[in-house]
Amino acid sequence: MTTQMSTSTTTPDARSTAPGLLHLRAAGVSLVLDTSGDRLPRVVHWGADLGDVPASELEALGATSVPPVASGTTDEPVQLSLLPEQSVGWLGTPGVTGHRDGADFSTAFAVTDVEVAHGIDRDGAPVAHRVVVRAHDEAARLGLVLELELLVDGLVRTRAEVTNLGGAVFTVSGVDVTLPVPREADEILDFTGRHLRERSPQRHAFVAGTHLRESRRARSHDGTLLLTAGRRGFGYRSGEVWGVHVAWSGNTRTFAEQAMPQGVRVLGAGELLLAGEVRLAEGESYASPWVYGSYGDGLDELSHRFHAYLRSRPQHPRTPRKSLINVWEAVYFDHDLERLKALADAAAAAGIERYVLDDGWFRGRRDDTAGLGDWTVDADVWPDGLHPLADHVTGLGLELGLWFEPEMVNPDSDLARAHPEWILQTGNRLPPEARHQQVLDLAHPGAWDHVFGQIDAILTEYPIGYVKWDHNRDLIEAGHTASGAAGVHAQTLATYRLLDALRAAHPGVEFESCSGGGGRADLGILERTERIWASDCIDALERQTIEAGTGLLVPPEMLGSHIGSPVSHTTGRRHELSFRGATAFFGHLGIEWDLTSATDDERAEVARWVEAYQEHRLLLHHGRTVRADDPDPALRVHGVVARDAREAIFAVVQVATGVWAPPGRVRLPGLDPAATYEVRPLPPGDEVVPGHGEALPPWWTRGTRLSGRALAVAGLQAPNQFPERTVLLHLTAL
Numbered sequence: 001m002t003t004q005m006s007t008s009t010t011t012p013d014a015r016s017t018a019p020g021l022l023h024l025r026a027a028g029v030s031l032v033l034d035t036s037g038d039r040l041p042r043v044v045h046w047g048a049d050l051g052d053v054p055a056s057e058l059e060a061l062g063a064t065s066v067p068p069v070a071s072g073t074t075d076e077p078v079q080l081s082l083l084p085e086q087s088v089g090w091l092g093t094p095g096v097t098g099h100r101d102g103a104d105f106s107t108a109f110a111v112t113d114v115e116v117a118h119g120i121d122r123d124g125a126p127v128a129h130r131v132v133v134r135a136h137d138e139a140a141r142l143g144l145v146l147e148l149e150l151l152v153d154g155l156v157r158t159r160a161e162v163t164n165l166g167g168a169v170f171t172v173s174g175v176d177v178t179l180p181v182p183r184e185a186d187e188i189l190d191f192t193g194r195h196l197r198e199r200s201p202q203r204h205a206f207v208a209g210t211h212l213r214e215s216r217r218a219r220s221h222d223g224t225l226l227l228t229a230g231r232r233g234f235g236y237r238s239g240e241v242w243g244v245h246v247a248w249s250g251n252t253r254t255f256a257e258q259a260m261p262q263g264v265r266v267l268g269a270g271e272l273l274l275a276g277e278v279r280l281a282e283g284e285s286y287a288s289p290w291v292y293g294s295y296g297d298g299l300d301e302l303s304h305r306f307h308a309y310l311r312s313r314p315q316h317p318r319t320p321r322k323s324l325i326n327v328w329e330a331v332y333f334d335h336d337l338e339r340l341k342a343l344a345d346a347a348a349a350a351g352i353e354r355y356v357l358d359d360g361w362f363r364g365r366r367d368d369t370a371g372l373g374d375w376t377v378d379a380d381v382w383p384d385g386l387h388p389l390a391d392h393v394t395g396l397g398l399e400l401g402l403w404f405e406p407e408m409v410n411p412d413s414d415l416a417r418a419h420p421e422w423i424l425q426t427g428n429r430l431p432p433e434a435r436h437q438q439v440l441d442l443a444h445p446g447a448w449d450h451v452f453g454q455i456d457a458i459l460t461e462y463p464i465g466y467v468k469w470d471h472n473r474d475l476i477e478a479g480h481t482a483s484g485a486a487g488v489h490a491q492t493l494a495t496y497r498l499l500d501a502l503r504a505a506h507p508g509v510e511f512e513s514c515s516g517g518g519g520r521a522d523l524g525i526l527e528r529t530e531r532i533w534a535s536d537c538i539d540a541l542e543r544q545t546i547e548a549g550t551g552l553l554v555p556p557e558m559l560g561s562h563i564g565s566p567v568s569h570t571t572g573r574r575h576e577l578s579f580r581g582a583t584a585f586f587g588h589l590g591i592e593w594d595l596t597s598a599t600d601d602e603r604a605e606v607a608r609w610v611e612a613y614q615e616h617r618l619l620l621h622h623g624r625t626v627r628a629d630d631p632d633p634a635l636r637v638h639g640v641v642a643r644d645a646r647e648a649i650f651a652v653v654q655v656a657t658g659v660w661a662p663p664g665r666v667r668l669p670g671l672d673p674a675a676t677y678e679v680r681p682l683p684p685g686d687e688v689v690p691g692h693g694e695a696l697p698p699w700w701t702r703g704t705r706l707s708g709r710a711l712a713v714a715g716l717q718a719p720n721q722f723p724e725r726t727v728l729l730h731l732t733a734l
C-alpha cells in the first residue's frame with residue numbers, strides 16, 4: 001500500500017503525521033481517519049474539534065478506539081469502516097451488496113493506495129481536505145475508489161465507486177457509506193410527511209436495530225431530507241447532533257443503525273437500487289451519490305454547514321433574488337390572455353420582478369388529463385403564441401418564467417400516441433396512472449432528444465429567464481420497455497443530463513425544482529437548480545413547520561415561499577396578509593394569489609411586503625438562519641443574523657393560542673454578545689392591534705437597546721398576539 005500526500009496548498013490545520021492516522025479539521029469539526037493497515041479506513045472520531053493534536057496523541061487516539069473482543073463474536077475486534085464489510089466481522093448493514101451470478105456476495109477490499117490533498121477546489125467548491133482510497137478485492141474481482149472530503153465549512157461528504165474487474169456481470173444491489181456516531185447520540189430526529197405537508201419532524205430513541213428510511217418513488221414528500229441523531233433533547237441552539245443527507249434525486253436509503261452486540265451506532269445512506277438495476281459488465285463501474293454528513297452543537301450549526309457549502313459553489317445564485325408572481329393558484333388552467341395581462345399589471349404595480357406562467361400553456365393542456373409531453377404552445381388558446389403575454393410582461397419590466405414537466409407524459413398526448421415504448425413500465429402493463437400521467441423514459445435517446453428539442457426551442461423563441469421544472473408523480477414499476485430492466489437509476493442520471501444540457505444551452509436561465517411541491521429538494525437537484533418549491537401548501541401556518549424542516553438543508557434564498565390567497569386553497573384556513581407576508585418574507589418571496597381580486601388596501605400592503613423584501617434580501621439571503629428553542633409550543637422565534645452580526649431580523653410567530661398570556665420574554669439567539677443592538681419593530685411586520693385581545697409591551701413604540709448577550713440570555717417581552725400572527729423585529733448594532 002502506498003500513501004501519497006499531494007498538497008496543493010497545505011492548510012495550517014491539517015495534521016497527518018501519525019502513521020496512517022489522518023486528522024482532518026475545518027470550522028470546528030474534526031474527523032480522524034485511520035488508514036493504517038490494508039483494510040478500508042475507519043473513522044476514529046467525527047464531531048467536535050479536537051484541537052491541535054500531536055502525532056503521539058493521534059496514535060493514542062487510534063489505539064484507544066480499538067474495542068475489546070466481546071463474548072460470542074469474532075476473535076478479532078470488529079472495526080467499522082466507511083464502507084462496512086462482513087469480512088472484518090461487521091454484522092450490521094454492509095457497504096457493498098451484490099453478487100456475480102450468486103457468488104462474490106461479500107467483499108474483503110485490500111487498500112492499495114491512499115491519496116491525501118489539502119486546501120483544494122473541486123467543482124469550484126473549496127475543500128479543506130480530500131482523501132481518496134483505492135482498493136481491490138481479488139477474490140471478488142472488484143475495484144473500489146472511496147472518497148472522503150471535509151469541506152471548508154465543516155461538512156463531510158463521502159462516496160464510493162465499485163468496478164467490475166473481470167469475469168461475468170456483477171449485479172450491484174447497494175452501496176451504502178456510513179459514518180459512526182458516538183453512544184451519546186441517543187435520540188433520532190428525522191422527517192416524514194406527504195404532499196401538502198412535507199417535513200413533519202419525528203423524534204424517537206436511538207435503539208437497537210435499523211431505523212431505515214427508504215424512498216422508492218424517486219421523490220420524497222414522506223422521505224427524510226436529513227436523518228439526525230444527537231444527545232437526547234438536542235435543540236436548535238445546543239446539544240451535540242450529527243446528520244446525514246444523500247445527494248440524489250432518485251430512490252434513496254438513509255438509516256440510523258445500532259448494530260448488536262457491540263451497540264455501535266452509525267448513520268448511513270446510499271441509493272436504493274431496484275432488483276437488477278445496476279449490472280456491471282467487465283470494466284464497468286457504479287458510483288454512489290455523495291452522502292453528506294454534518295455535525296453541530298445544535299441543529300442551527302449543523303444546518304449552517306449545509307448553507308455555507310451551497311453558498312460556496314460557483315453556480316450559487318448571487319444576484320438579488322427576484323420577487324415573483326406565480327399564476328397557478330390565481331388562474332389554474334384557465335389561460336386567458338387579458339386576465340393574465342391584468343395579473344402582470346397588478347404584480348408590476350406591487351413591485352414584483354418576475355412573472356411565472358405555470359401549467360396549462362402547451363398543446364392540449366386544458367386540464368390535468370392531457371398534453372404532457374407536447375411542449376409546443378397551444379394554438380387554440382394562444383393563437384399568436386406566448387408573444388403577446390411575453391411582450392406585455394417584459395414591457396412592464398418583469399422577467400418571464402415558464403412551467404414544464406419534462407419527465408412526464410399524459411397517455412392523451414401526441415407524444416404517447418407516437419411513442420408508447422418511451423413510457424417507463426414493466427410486464428407489458430402500464431403503471432397505475434397518477435394525476436392521469438406516466439413517466440417518460442428519458443434514458444431512451446429518442447425520448448431525451450424529443451424533450452430537449454422542444455424545451456430548447458421554447459427557450460430559444462421566447463425571452464424566458466426562469467423555468468419551473470415540475471415532477472408530479474411517483475415512479476412506480478418504472479422499467480425500460482426494450483430491456484425490461486428497472487430504470488429509476490438511469491432515469492435520474494438522464495434527468496440530470498437534460499437539466500445540465502438545457503442549462504448549458506441557456507446559461508442565463510434560472511431553474512426551480514418542484515415535485516408536486518417539495519418532493520425533490522435534495523443536493524443532487526440543487527446542484528443544477530436555483531430554487532425549490534417547498535410545498536403546494538401555501539398556508540402560512542403549515543409553512544412554519546414545512547420551511548423550518550426544509551430550511552435545515554436549503555438556505556432561504558433557494559427556498560420558494562409565496563404569499564397566497566386570504567383563504568388557503570389547500571387547507572381552507574384564513575390568514576391575515578401580515579402573517580402570510582411575514583412568512584414568505586423569510587424565503588425567496590413570491591405571490592401566488594389573484595391580485596386582481598385583491599382590494600386596493602391589500603395590494604398596497606403586498607407592495608409594502610415586496611419593498612421590505614427587496615430592502616432586506618441581502619441580509620436575509622446571506623445571513624445565518626437562527627431558531628430559538630422557545631419553551632412555549634405556541635410560539636416560534638426565528639431570524640436571520642448577518643454574517644458579521646451587525647444586523648438581524650427576527651420573527652416572533654404565534655402559531656397557536658398560548659396557555660399563558662402575554663407570552664413573556666423571548667430570547668433572540670445568535671447575535672454578537674458584545675455588541676449593543678437597537679431593536680425596533682420592522683414594518684410592515686409590526687401590525688398589532690391593541691385593545692382587540694392583542695397588546696404591546698411598553699418598550700415597543702420607542703424601541704430599545706440591549707446587548708446581544710442580554711437578548712440571548714434574558715430576552716425581551718413580546719407582544720400579546722392573536723394566534724397565527726407574526727411580528728418582525730429589526731436589530732442593528734450600534
Ligand code: DGJ
Nearest residue numbers: 328358359514516517536
Ligand atoms: C404542482 C406544483 O407544485 C404546482 O405549483 C403547480 O405547478 C402544479 N403542479 C401545476 O400542475
